[in-house]
Amino acid sequence: MIAQRDQLNAVGGHADERSVAGTDQRSIPEATVARLAIYLRALVGMGKVGVATVSSGSLATAAGVNSAKLRKDLSYLGSYGIRGVGYDVSLLTDQIHKTLGLHQNRAVALIGLGHLGRALAGYAGFASRGFRISAIVDADPAIVGTRVRGLPVQHVDDLDAIVRTENIAIAVLTVPAGVAQEVCDRLVVAGVTSILNFAPTVLAVPAHVDVRKVDLAAELQILSFHDNRKSARADCEPARSGSSTMAVGP
Template sequence: MTAHRDQLDALGVAADHRQANGAGRTVPDATVARLALYLRALTSLADAGTATVSSESLASAAGVNSAKLRKDLSYLGSYGVRGVGYDVELLTEQIRSTLGLNQNRAVALIGLGHLGQALAGYAGFASRGFRIAALVDNDAALVGTFVRGLAVQHSDELENLVRAEDISIAVIAVPASVAQEVCDRLVAAGVTSILNFAPAVLNVPPHVDVRKVDLAAELQILSFHDNRKAVQADIEADAALAHSNGAGLSARAGQAGTA
């Protein structure tokens, strides 16, 4: 439970990423994942005209607790003022800089089915320092059409585009059956970071990062918790029943062990 405090993706595979920042420190992975949240909250605050924010209110806007927020920010350096809070603009800039968002990175998007189209149109990308520089699909009906002002190119052009636009980040939104092949070509062309929406495990060389978004997995995780609630409710109902009954195991309470 614990409501919105509850996000935990934790596919939990250890990682050894660490970045030295200006102060020579290191930023934990869990912190990096949250910096993006803080950035979004800060952007809202800035839009609302707020100049200064305390760890308490920024934390609640981002849905985390304030101790964690302060610890996270401390990895970037000391950009708050005791007794006052954080300067919204300064902190925004620090986070953007830490995340490397000040370079307007070029991104390639491979696959323009519904998901690809949704991603191409996602305002959050453009507004946060990412420029979609290449749209690629192998469907002849799509090639040459324009999506958000950019022409879709045939997948034969993939390598040329990656090199011409100096693209290091790619988003894969193709069917699972061709994901590995697309991935291999991207890597060969020089891409070093991949966001994968295809339900497939990608094998890449050690210098390449892959992040995966698995839509079905997300639902399954929810399902587990939802199921747990149902079972729990049953157990409680049984306990109440047992009180007047003596028996205490309903048919449904055993469902978690069904084969």
């Protein structure tokens, strides 16, 4: 495997000499970053079953993209592929891990312990993907002080101290829309610069703060549109198949 990795790094035209640290992450398009997370999930799965190398076609299929797009995305990192051999799964996994900053085991604060918040608090997949929920926060006196997954539920009024003490890198908001902006403002003041927002509202933040919005209802509405379109198409097909052309005489 070591010899293969040396070969992967040495082949001209297929390997980028830039190290991870030398990669200008600011030049990577947002859409590519989103697909890198999908590639990583596929690669991790392959690694678990002992796959050592993977072709661009196989990885693209596993990720649901075409091969050309995958190769273009990986070129932003420095492609490690060899024609006729493919990509070293372990090496590429490590590359994407570092590019996405997942080697740092980032601390996450979960704000809001409703049904969705509790579900996220219990999700075991965060730890395996480079994140750990280090703080759970709510405003309900009946909840504050209880423990969830071994963590004490802390009060939202203590956000400044929580962010500082736990070295919070990312906050996940699962609060009602009516209080989301207020909580967001507190997080920004506390120094949080990355927020995953599940609240059904658009947050106003300074330019240095990154917000990703997850709107489950909107996603369902999009699926409803596609389902409605497929239904309309299916309704038209019998009429088309049953139609016939009649010759009209003079």
